[in-house]
Amino acid sequence: MNGGMRAPGWEAPVTVAELVNAGPLAGARMYGAGENPVRGVRIVDELSVFGTVAPHTAVVLIGAAASGGWAVEMAMRRAWEQAAACVIAPSGGLSEGSGEVLAERLGVTLIFVDEDPLIVAVRVASAASRPDAARTQLVARCATRLAEAGASARRVLGVLNAELPGTSVAFLDRYGRYLAGRRDAAGDSPVARSGRWSAEVTVPGQEEVVLGTLVAGGSSRSPGWPSVVRTVLGLAVAPLTAWAAQERLRAAADFAFQASLAERLLTGSATSALGAPSGPGVSGEAVAGEDAGTAAIALGWPVRGPLTAYHVRPPAETDDAPLAQTLITAGLGQVPVLVRGEGWAGWSALGPAELAGRVQHCLGTMPWPCAGGVGAQVEGLEPVAESLLGAQAAAFVAVEGTVLRADRMGPAELLGALPTGVLRAPAAVVLRPLLGIDRDGTLLETLAAVLDEGGALKAAERLGVHRNTITTRLDRIKAAGFDLDDAATRLALQLACHVMLR
Template sequence: MNRTPSTQALTVDALVHYGPLANTRALIDDHFDQLVPHVSLVSELDQIRSCAPHTAVVLHQSLTHGVWAVESAMRLAWERAAACVVTPALPGIGESTAHLAQRLRTPVFVVDGDSAQCALDLAAAITNPDALRAKLLARCAVLFSERSGARAILGVINTEVPGVSAALVSGDGQVLAGRSTVARSGAGSRQVRVEVPGPDGQPWASLVAEVAGAGPLLDTVRTILRLACVPLAAAVTQQRLELVHNSARAGAALDVLLTDGSRRVAYSRDAPDDVASELGWQVDGRHIGVFLRVATSEAGPDVETLTPGVVSAWQREFGDRPLVPRSGGWASWWPAESRAAGDVSGELGLGLVRMRSPVGLVAGIGEPAEQLAGLRESLAQAELASAAAQGSTAGHVELFAELGERLVLACLPVAELARSAEVALADLLAASDHRTLVTTLAAVLDHGGSTGQAAAQLGVHRNTVLGRLERIRAHGIDVDRPDRRLALHLAAYALATRAP
């Protein structure tokens, strides 16, 4: 005898959600993942001994003389590896019977009506499982149409589809909504994955459903996920539109706040306090300005294109702290009643590393300042500091207070300088080890020509630096000519800053 039920069979869970068992009372809520390929209506205990494994055993009224008979039937059903037991309602069926069901790991259902009719209904559902699955699909389609957010749509799948855990997973494996355990597939589980299109029609995430053990048919789950893709794509598009609208509105509002009183009329008739209050911004008191930039200075997507993804990642990491798009990056400000810029730097740097931003970000931090006038200055300082941070690894944070003379370098057009340096130093850049040579050249010039200090900065022996300088000179570069040292220093700085 083949003891393995067909995967076409329905589970106990499916029969509870959408089948005849929906009108019964379950004594326990566990072990509903069993497949049910057979149903048997028994009027004598000995008939249970001949039941096939995975059978739904339905007790006839004539058998249930008392609770003892029901519990005896449960033990016999357990011996035959029954999927579940259905019994007529009897006085005395309660906690003790439920404890026995839990020990036997056998679901028991109590039906108030005719158990024979319940058996007929079960047989009809088991014989035609497609009808029950069609009912499940219709139910999910209706609920999807009533939901507007990703979490709500995933909630429908996780609540309504028996034996399934689902999540919306980004391309880098981050769970955006749904159950985080789906990202860690367990032994014996099966997964169904469907791509979710973004506003541009390209896949931006995946709907992943994990079907544990003997769950519903994978085709049914796949169809449900495809049904969910349409409202999910609509929800993503709506969220993106809202982010774009809110970011544009926030940018215009920040223009008002950062414009001094004599020129503010050209932007808005609203008072700064009214503008800030409308957006929920706190601009009174002591604040620290923060400015984010893309880590690389190479040409890439502009701020407007990147804003929805950056703002969304920022909100997940930093909550409701403002982030407003500007011409070269994104501005923010943090309360600083009892905090120094260094305290903000540590928290911000860790957050930028953790953020699931579409691009790597660096940041600059201004000095703490009072009231709106001080906030304007602090944000300007943060913007300059962020320019100095650009070219570093993602998560790097520069403090304006520590820039010193490097503030001048932060204002340089690094990309333009680098393009000029590529022409002027073409012979050097053709070398296979040009990155090492450029880094060494920059270090030597940073330390006024001291090879010892440059070696300490680079973590190599002084003789290594001397050897590299000889190779640099071999490419026609004279590091000792005073009239060329400034231009050479700027060229090395620009190339080293732009290098990935």
């Protein structure tokens, strides 16, 4: 990694916390925030040496300066006076309880180490003089660990959260839903919380579609740490892309297998051997040679008794059928899911009313603004094809976010699928005699209510007027030349009224 490719902050001084969390002091016990930058190291064996200690220096105590609790406490006070970055002392020089209290009171970070302080001093000096090299070592270690993790989102996120101390990392899909890692990291995207920083790296999918986003956040105030984190997150992109490709192939194979099985059931090929790719739950070997009905039962699909078809229609054609299958089965239970038209369809043992409610809930989980349709209930698999056609027609007519039952479709629903501009001119011709005498629109509204409700009484209730008022208006409508006793005339008038009132 050359300097020209590093993000801003890569060569910023390391902080005390960085040295402890991900550097040469890893494993040491730190008391204090560790937010100060470390620009150098000074070995101190006598308290008198403190007069020459420069600010932002890591002070390493040895000899008399680390000989006991009193000496360490005095060193802490002198370090505060000199604005030192931290004090590093050998374990045992001061009780840890006293060290924590002293660090908090003086605002100086205190670090206890078990190794030889002189060796520690050399390591810290190297990291302080070459912060880019120290960070490069961390990145190299992360690269090795990520390679060992392989194509597994769970293991990759485990490495990131283990190797980036003080940092929470999560993987979100392209819809912002949590997939793996630490859930608290999701709250840092896209804007950092107060007093925290955040970093994001996009994980590309196939055909220029974003697979998801790695988000990281923490409270470290090291100016170089976010840059290091972004670099490490970038290393995780390749294994996550490989993981997604594997999962996509597995899901596609599973969907292809189940869709093929559903088609065999619909076409009556219930005794055909299954040669489709295997998927989770039911393997190709397990069902090879068995009839499709047995395989469907193993999957938990309904194949006998009352059955009702459903159809889910996205706003445009999408190739993410495996995701749709996952969301539909999560909402409807173990049901077939196959591609029909521009959407997905199947059948359930639920009745039309309950199935419509389930599909409505399912629409709320979809990442696309879908519409749904439910067909008529039929007996057994043979007539399911007819129910599927009804469900598809209902889904085509339904508006986004709603579910329409095929047995509840009327003129208004059918007209909803047609462009108003195409029908408005013919509707005006049909209603011209009425529109010529209807100054305020009450006659048109009355005619529509009577035709929809099937009579004057219900029309009066719908409009909130007396029945005699409806009768008087009907007389005026008939006087305009409309024969409401003729079925063809009633149908034409009903459709025309709905077009004009839309």
